[in-house]
Amino acid sequence: MSEGRVVWIAVDPASQQVLDVAGKLADTATTVLITGESGTGKDQLARWIHERGARRDAPFLKIDCASLPAELVESELFGHERGAFTGAVARKPGRLELAQGGTIVLDEVAALSPAVQAKLLRVLEERNFERLGGTEPLHMDARVMALTNTNLQKAVEAGRFREDLFFRLNVLAIPVQPLRERRADIAPLAAHFVARLGPVHGRASAEISADVSPLLESYGWPGNVRELKNAVEHALVFAKGPTLGAQDFAQIAAANGRRAEAALKSLEDVEREAIAATLEATHYKIGQAAESLGISRKTLLEKRKKYGLI
Ligand SMILES: Nc1ncnc2c1ncn2[C@@H]1O[C@H](COP(=O)(O)OP(=O)(O)OP(=O)(O)O)[C@@H](O)[C@H]1O
Ligand SMILES: [Mg+2]
Structure with missing residues (x-):
């Protein structure tokens, strides 16, 4: 993957600070915890960090801890030996192994089961792990980035998340603010999405009219950047002319x-x-x-x- 493919638009001081921190730790192997509401750009930021670091040519692998069943998370993460469980017909390397030298993203980390939390803690502490059903020690050389849109601290207080694992992950936390708290990003993001998505919808010359900015800036964006992207896409698809005006953002x-x-x-x-x-x-x-x-x-x-x- 070549450097600079992923952009993370940051104009507001709040997000410039995020990018500043992200840029500084791109070349380190520190565990990173990216927090923020849904749609604030955590995934994109994780990729941005990966692409700017020395690991950019190594794999960038993600595991969605919330959508996979707990047993599957475990075998996806650690891999398994043949016969480790019913259905394990062949040895399969896990993503921790496949991401060697690169980055492993634990998306929605709060959803990890207690068993996997315990195993992950051990890996982070000892930098060693085994495939399920295996004994061969494997060295862990992937940089871990954990993402969460729920408050991990609260999950710890509620007894749903191990405190020791929280401390391990929270070495370097990057909180990404909701879009409503960094309004200076709204217009540049909208322009960015018009430029990116215009050609996709046969509207390569589309532009956003200046009077749209106040409209977009006064909205609350509960779905954050994702919602803004969708609104722009909707406007691009349905706009009558090449200029997107207030009427195209009627909703x-x-x-x-x-x-x-x-x-x-x-x-x-x-x-x-x-x-x-x-x-x-x-x-x-x-x-x-x-x-x-x-x-x-x-x-x-x-x-x-x-x-x-x-
Ligand atoms: N700063 C940004 N610059 C450009 N595009 C962005 C930025 N932030 C977010 N996006 C885009 O907005 C969409 C949502 O971002 P992303 O998937 O990274 O959010 P998220 O925080 O991971 O959300 P969730 O918690 O729901 O997984 C994506 O299409 C992403 O490319
Ligand atoms: Mg995400």
Whole structure:
């Protein structure tokens, strides 16, 4: 894999800091823990680190601890000898072995079973392991990157994750912020996806209009970068012309509208509560309550009626 194929857009200071740390440890063999909500770019960052380090020509292998059954995670990770269990008809090397010299990514590491957590701890401590059903000691020479979108510390507190393994993995943690907390990345990411995905959808000359940025920047992006990528792709597919405008992000605009409405409602809730509390405190003396609220008697009476506080 050649250097620089994977990009990790970082314009906001929060993500520039992430990239700065990631760049510094690319050439080390330190275990890395990348944390962040779903869709924040953890996978992409792991690959970015791999591609910038001395290990870039060695394998980059991933194991999804959440989607594989526990027994399978174990044999996928450590490999097995022939006859190690029913169905083990031939020796099979595990990903730890196959990733020698390269990187092994443990995706959704919080989902590891207690048994595999114990085995993994041993591997990280002793740098040795055996295939399932085997005795030959194999040296571990893969760099481990663990990814999680759940709070591992909380999993430790809840007794679901070994604390000693947590410490081993947490040697160097890179927290990736949710997109809503690094809004300066939104427009550059959108432009990046237009450039990347435009040609795929026969829209190589597509551009994003400047008035779209405020729209995208005020949205909450619960699905983070993945959701932004999907929104851009959707716009590219359905846009009428070469320029993607606000109308092509109608769903985002609608969501912003709904949020504004909800915010307005909660503001009304606050007002209702303030009026109710003041009325009670003044023993329902309208003049006194109005004065304390800084509104006229008439307004107070209207609001009292509106909020059903009579
Ligand atoms: N900074 C970035 N620059 C460019 N593309 C990015 C960036 N961050 C994320 N992406 C893209 O957004 C999508 C989601 O990113 P990724 O799969 O890395 O997220 P994740 O954190 O691993 O999510 P999950 O927890 O759901 O596995 C991918 O298509 C990825 O290529
Ligand atoms: Mg991922």
